[in-house]
Amino acid sequence: MIGWWHLDPADVWFFRDAKPFTAGESHRAESRFPPSPATVLGALRTALIAHAPGLDFEAVLEANDARRRGPAHAALLELIGSAEQPGRLAVRGPFLCRRQGDDATLLLKPPLDLLGRNWLTPLTPAQLPGLVANAPALRLLWSGGSKGGEEVPKDRWIALSTLLEYLAEPSKAPPTETPGAEVFRRETRTGLELGAGRTAKPGLFYIADMLRMLEDPSDGGATRCGLAFRADGLPAGLGLPEGPLALGGKSRAAVLASMRGAAAQDLDRLLAAHAQRLKPVIQRTGRFRVYAATPALFRGGWCPDWLAPDGDGYCGQLPDGTRVELVAAAVDKPEPVGGWNLAARCPKPLYRAVPAGSVYCFQVAATTPLADAVVEALITRFHFAEGFRADGASALPAHLTAGFGLTLIGTWNPLEGINQS
Numbered sequence: 422m423i424g425w426w427h428l429d430p431a432d433v434w435f436f437r438d439a440k441p442f443t444a445g446e447s448h449r450a451e452s453r454f455p456p457s458p459a460t461v462l463g464a465l466r467t468a469l470i471a472h473a474p475g476l477d478f479e480a481v482l483e484a485n486d487a488r489r490r491g492p493a494h495a496a497l498l499e500l501i502g503s504a505e506q507p508g509r510l511a512v513r514g515p516f517l518c519r520r521q522g523d524d525a526t527l528l529l530k531p532p533l534d535l536l537g538r539n540w541l542t543p544l545t546p547a548q549l550p551g552l553v554a555n556a557p558a559l560r561l562l563w564s565g566g567s568k569g570g571e572e573v574p575k576d577r578w579i580a581l582s583t584l585l586e587y588l589a590e591p592s593k594a595p596p597t598e599t600p601g602a603e604v605f606r607r608e609t610r611t612g613l614e615l616g617a618g619r620t621a622k623p624g625l626f627y628i629a630d631m632l633r634m635l636e637d638p639s640d641g642g643a644t645r646c647g648l649a650f651r652a653d654g655l656p657a658g659l660g661l662p663e664g665p666l667a668l669g670g671k672s673r674a675a676v677l678a679s680m681r682g683a684a685a686q687d688l689d690r691l692l693a694a695h696a697q698r699l700k701p702v703i704q705r706t707g708r709f710r711v712y713a714a715t716p717a718l719f720r721g722g723w724c725p726d727w728l729a730p731d732g733d734g735y736c737g738q739l740p741d742g743t744r745v746e747l748v749a750a751a752v753d754k755p756e757p758v759g760g761w762n763l764a765a766r767c768p769k770p771l772y773r774a775v776p777a778g779s780v781y782c783f784q785v786a787a788t789t790p791l792a793d794a795v796v797e798a799l800i801t802r803f804h805f806a807e808g809f810r811a812d813g814a815s816a817l818p819a820h821l822t823a824g825f826g827l828t829l830i831g832t833w834n835p836l837e838g839i840n841q842s
Contacts, residue, residue, distance in 0.1 A: 425685035426661060427518055427525070428461070428648040431674035433608060433631040436460060439757035439771055451630040452607070455515050456669055457758055458715055458824020461650060462512045464668045465661060466501040468677070469510075472662040473497055500656070502823075512824040513805065514650030514715070517578060517604060521644045523682030528578035528599055530778035532587065532712055533751035534562055536570030541594040543587070546749035546782050547836035558734025560749045560782075565836055576601035581688070585695040588712060588831025589702075604646045605634045629671075649680070651688075695829075696800050702832045704796045707785040708748075709803070710831040716756050716774035717809035717826035723752045723775055725809055736786070741798040744786040748833075751780045758825075774825065775809070782833045803830040 436456040502508025517528040534544040544562035552561060564570060578599045579587075587595045607630055614625035634646040652661060661677060668675040679685075703709050719726050728737040728747055735747040755773035762769050785791060785799075802808050809826030 423651060423653050424655070424660065425525075425649065425651050425680040425688060426677060427520065427680055428515070428650075428668065428675045428677055429645060430634045430647055431665065431676050433610075433633045434668065434673050434675070435629060435631050435670040437670045439759045449628045449630070450670075452632050452670075453756075454605070454632055455517055455648060457760075458512050458515065458827075459758070459760055460669055461515045461648070462510070462823055463760070464666055464675075465510065465512070465652070465677075466508075468662050468666045469497065469501055500654070507823050509654035509656075510823070511653040511807075512650050513653065513827055514824070515648040516581075516650065516714075517646070518649035519604060519644065519646050520684070523684050525649060525680060525684035525688065527581040527649060527688070528604065529581060529584055529714060530776075531573045531577055531579045531595070531598060532584070532780050533753055533778045534780045535573055535587075535594065536564060537594075538571045538574060541573065541598070542570050543591055543594045544751065545591070545836040546833060556734055558732065559747065562749055562751055563836060573598070574600075578604065582691060584712070585691065585829070585831075588710060588829060589695060589698055591710065591831065591833050603635070605632050607631065608633050647675075692805050696804050699804075699830060699832060700796050700800065703785075703799060703830075704791045704793070705789060706832065707787065707789045707791055708833050708835075709783050709785070709799055710833045711781045711783065711803050711808060712829045712831060713775060713777055713779040713781075713809060713826070714805075714829055715777050715825055715827040716758060717779070717828075718758070718772055718774050719809070722755070722773070723750065723779075725781070739798065739802060741795070743795050743798060745783045746786050748782040748784050750782070752776075753779065800830060803828045805829060 434452070435450075436452050436454060438451050438453040440451065498508065500508050500510050502510070519526045519528060531541075536542045536544060542564045544564055546560035547563040547565070548560050549563060554561060578601060579595055580599065583595045587593065610629045610631050612627055612629065613621040614627070616622045636645055655661070660679065663678050664676065665674055666677050667673070680688075699709075717725075721728075724735060725737070727739065728735040731746075736744065737747075738744050753776045756776040757771055758774045759771040760769040761767075785795065787795065806828065807824075807826045808828035808830075
């Protein structure tokens with residue numbers, strides 16, 4: 422069963438980044454936003470355990486040991502997974518969400534093939550005479566003009582409908598973007614570590630960077646901001662436990678609820694219409710672009726696992742046998758992904774992920790027009806699916822295989838008429 426859900430704040434939120442925060446060595450803990458898929462999936466798994474009759478959290482932790490696993494835990498572990506094996510429950514997201522009545526607007530990170538602070542300029546793969554990259558077969562991303570451009574500010578967001586329009590029409594830059602200050606603000610909280618008798622320990626002063634989601638006071642609080650995600654893999658007739666749950670660091674309160682009204686249907690229709698719009702374009706040109714909607718983890722750093730060096734470039738073969746060539750990529754610095762292991766009560770290993778917003782341009786190595794089956798396979802693999810999900814051989818822990826590498830598909834046009842001056 423598939424369904425859209427939203428998380429509303431009942432307090433400020435705290436999603437600590439991967440920087441060290443060791444008592445006596447550092448004093449400031451900063452928040453990342455949005456949280457990683459593992460954070461939301463972990464909160465949902467904990468809530469499901471809490472609402473399961475006759476089970477407690479410690480029992481399920483012990484059941485993760487195969488030697489102690491009993492039949493009472495089998496159904497739950499099949500759904501939520503264990504430390505060794507991911508379960509059927511999958512999270513597509515989370516996304517920043519602004520809701521007004523029955524309308525829900527998902528806000529995502531702007532694609533990294535855009536430049537500009539006040540006016541966005543799309544970048545296009547181009548073969549520029551005299552310029553060679555460390556992978557000579559890859560094209561450079563160029564704006565087509567002589568003027569340079571600034572990066573899009575890190576605090577900007579783009580609506581899903583606007584993003585899909587840009588992915589379908591790469592020559593048209595998105596007309597609008599949303600500053601993060603309109604959706605949430607950061608608040609600094611200070612504290613002291615307490616010792617015996619709840620007295621302050623000397624020298625252990627700390628600062629935490631909290632996130633407060635905003636409401637629009639002009640409409641009486643009808644416009645609310647929070648998180649949204651799609652949950653896949655739930656058995657028929659079984660939903661997630663609606664109501665309060667603990668989310669992120671310091672177990673801050675959130676309220677989980679299913680999207681009601683037309684909001685969920687509108688999101689599904691929007692995604693389906695985009696896929697239908699792209700099919701004839703990809704079939705005719707053999708070109709497609711993949712946007713990372715959530716962080717992606719690859720063994721080769723920035724390069725997807727199914728690509729391999731081929732001469733001066735990178736090529737790969739998808740499971741259906743389709744051979745594709747990487748033409749260009751726009752990737753930012755890696756995003757560290759870690760967490761806390763509740764069972765072992767220790768930090769989880771740290772991994773470096775390709776950040777959300779990264780863009781990869783591909784060319785199908787086949788005669789165009791492409792066969793219908795090839796186009797369908799590309800759409801199925803890369804459109805609102807875990808197209809950049811790590812391969813089974815990547816040996817990543819279970820908590821990093823669900824929700825990471827979620828992608829959206831688009832197209833791209835070669836840059837024509839380059840001014841070599």
